[in-house]
Amino acid sequence: MILEKINKPGDVKKLSPIEYNQLAEEIRDFLINHISKTGGHLASNLGVVELTIALHLAFDLPKDKIIWDVGHQSYTHKILTGRKDQFDGLRKFGGMSGFPKRNESNYDAFDTGHSSTSISAGLGYVCSRDCQGQNYSVVSVIGDGALTGGMAYEALNNASSLKTNFIIVLNDNAMSISKNIGGVSYMLSDIRSSDSYIDFKENLANSLYKIPGGSRMVSALKKTKNNLKQIILPNQLFESMGIAYLGPVNGHDTEKLIKTLKVAKRINGAVIVHVVTQKGRGYKQAERNPSKFHGIAPFDVKTGNVLNKPKNPTYSSVFSDAICRLAKKDKKICAITAAMPDGTGLTKFSKWFPDRFFDVGIAEEHATTFAAGMAAGGMKPVFAVYSSFLQRAYDQILHDVCIQQLHVVFAIDRAGLVGADGETHQGIFDLSFLSSIPNMTIFAPKNDWELKEGLKFALEEHDGPIALRYPRGEACTDFHEFKEEIVLAKSEILYKEKDIAILAVGSMVKLGDEVRKRLKARGLNVSLVNARFVKPIDEKLILELSMNHSLIVTLEENVASGGFGRAVCQMINDTKLKPRCLEISLPDDYIEHGSVDILMKEAGIDVDSIEERILSVHKEI
Ligand SMILES: Cc1ncc(C[n+]2csc(CCOP(=O)(O)OP(=O)(O)O)c2C)c(N)n1
Numbered sequence: 001m002i003l004e005k006i007n008k009p010g011d012v013k014k015l016s017p018i019e020y021n022q023l024a025e026e027i028r029d030f031l032i033n034h035i036s037k038t039g040g041h042l043a044s045n046l047g048v049v050e051l052t053i054a055l056h057l058a059f060d061l062p063k064d065k066i067i068w069d070v071g072h073q074s075y076t077h078k079i080l081t082g083r084k085d086q087f088d089g090l091r092k093f094g095g096m097s098g099f100p101k102r103n104e105s106n107y108d109a110f111d112t113g114h115s116s117t118s119i120s121a122g123l124g125y126v127c128s129r130d131c132q133g134q135n136y137s138v139v140s141v142i143g144d145g146a147l148t149g150g151m152a153y154e155a156l157n158n159a160s161s162l163k164t165n166f167i168i169v170l171n172d173n174a175m176s177i178s179k180n181i182g183g184v185s186y187m188l189s190d191i192r193s194s195d196s197y198i199d200f201k202e203n204l205a206n207s208l209y210k211i212p213g214g215s216r217m218v219s220a221l222k223k224t225k226n227n228l229k230q231i232i233l234p235n236q237l238f239e240s241m242g243i244a245y246l247g248p249v250n251g252h253d254t255e256k257l258i259k260t261l262k263v264a265k266r267i268n269g270a271v272i273v274h275v276v277t278q279k280g281r282g283y284k285q286a287e288r289n290p291s292k293f294h295g296i297a298p299f300d301v302k303t304g305n306v307l308n309k310p311k312n313p314t315y316s317s318v319f320s321d322a323i324c325r326l327a328k329k330d331k332k333i334c335a336i337t338a339a340m341p342d343g344t345g346l347t348k349f350s351k352w353f354p355d356r357f358f359d360v361g362i363a364e365e366h367a368t369t370f371a372a373g374m375a376a377g378g379m380k381p382v383f384a385v386y387s388s389f390l391q392r393a394y395d396q397i398l399h400d401v402c403i404q405q406l407h408v409v410f411a412i413d414r415a416g417l418v419g420a421d422g423e424t425h426q427g428i429f430d431l432s433f434l435s436s437i438p439n440m441t442i443f444a445p446k447n448d449w450e451l452k453e454g455l456k457f458a459l460e461e462h463d464g465p466i467a468l469r470y471p472r473g474e475a476c477t478d479f480h481e482f483k484e485e486i487v488l489a490k491s492e493i494l495y496k497e498k499d500i501a502i503l504a505v506g507s508m509v510k511l512g513d514e515v516r517k518r519l520k521a522r523g524l525n526v527s528l529v530n531a532r533f534v535k536p537i538d539e540k541l542i543l544e545l546s547m548n549h550s551l552i553v554t555l556e557e558n559v560a561s562g563g564f565g566r567a568v569c570q571m572i573n574d575t576k577l578k579p580r581c582l583e584i585s586l587p588d589d590y591i592e593h594g595s596v597d598i599l600m601k602e603a604g605i606d607v608d609s610i611e612e613r614i615l616s617v618h619k620e621i
């Protein structure tokens, strides 16, 4: 076993070239076996095994820096940097992260998780290096999907004038999570399938002549006897920007990759190395269905079937059915995704209404302003997006949607803790950042029925910007006996008592009800309110509750600052009645990876902790 020789960083450099292929195969087996047990990002990692080995052989880490875009493909890098033994705890609480983390290893040069940041971060490293007269290589590894994100172009534009070396490896597997789409993907596909390939040395020469010192390198290359069959095709887009281009290179040929990376190292300026890989390579199920195995829960290796399928429909699938039903009746309804049709539940919509479906690439900022334009033009756009990715579009929501009061519906999935993806992906800020924007309305459904009704309300009754936020995973199917009509800024009272009132937001209604039952068993009278609207809050009801309750408790899956509880308590503190107010929310902090149950318990948002907190405050009243 060659993988047994890989224990410490740098061990890969002790192998002989004939061992590289065997190592790649063993890493693939290791990844398939481990991820089948822990879950994780399988397909992307299987695609970059040789590329990662080549990068580790061509560069000198940690002096040289590799920046992994998104970072979901960094598992082989983790194996080669002494973290093989930590894979049993991958993405688990207290275990190894699924993304690069500077505080996990000094071989991780930059923390990532959100897409299209690697070229900016890499260029920052390059300029920092040059300002300080240091000497090391910087390599940003970006996927073809991530190259659909606007930040990548802002960075390329900036990098084009660079006079010192900066390597951008474009890992092109023709896939985002789903099939990659749009002009960039067409361009890459043209390059990959072009039959006008020219000889490696000739084309490389074209690239090199343009850069300082290039002609010397060309003469050196011309003298080599080594007839590399690799093809290098000058590329219009990058080269006309002043960025050298090498490729396309077979991303599963370690030795060719090493040779090309070594050439790239000698270029004075930014250079793109276009590497073609296969997502899911080496595991038939993932090769056939790379989207399914992009991020996968524990599965059976033989069949590829996920082991613990959710029993109830997820919120994403409830949303999926609801939007399709509404769009059947109303031809103005259209749906937008930023490269996440599967995750957000828009795949069915894309098949039923292809003319009204828009996958804009990994471009949340553009998606938001695009939605604003569609609304201004008379359509009813629904932008379905994960909470943490919407953080990107703060200014577009404010500047393009809300100032003009445009009727854009934000269907915010993965709102609240998402678990294993960790701090970059927790959707715990949306209530705060959306609440601060004038003209925005925020609605959080307590269960599946209310998500359907909420969407209907947002599209048929409401006019203006509105966000519906719901969590990852199975939808709550309780509380079907409570179906009060949705009215703007009105909460729903589930149990009316006196003494303590719990006001819960969305998914927290279920938890609030469990706490209510516990407190009732102790002889306390507890009202339970489904807040529904986080903005505007139901001021009238909060005032009423303040008059006949001695303690108001707010419950939300969002950070404390700027959240629902803060707004309610502020309002209560402004009244003369002043009942005690207890805000139960997530801490104002980044929350690491782990199961949602563990993370909630850690944050004191589980039935036992909430009961204890309420009892302790109630005792003081
Ligand atoms: C801002 C942002 N939006 C969406 C995502 C979700 N996401 C994670 S990976 C991915 C696809 C990336 O495709 P690519 O860069 O080609 O990598 P591959 O998995 O194909 O190697 C997407 C859309 C994200 N991480 N960040």
Ligand SMILES: CC(=O)[C@@H](O)[C@H](O)COP(=O)(O)O
Binding pocket: 070, 072, 113, 177, 294, 295, 343, 414, 418, 421, 472
């Ligand atoms: C890396 C990334 O951003 C996505 O792949 C994310 O991990 C998807 O998470 P879900 O499983 O919640 O769709």
Ligand SMILES: [Mg+2]
Binding pocket: 143, 144, 145, 146, 171, 172, 173, 174, 175, 176, 180
């Ligand atoms: Mg890709």
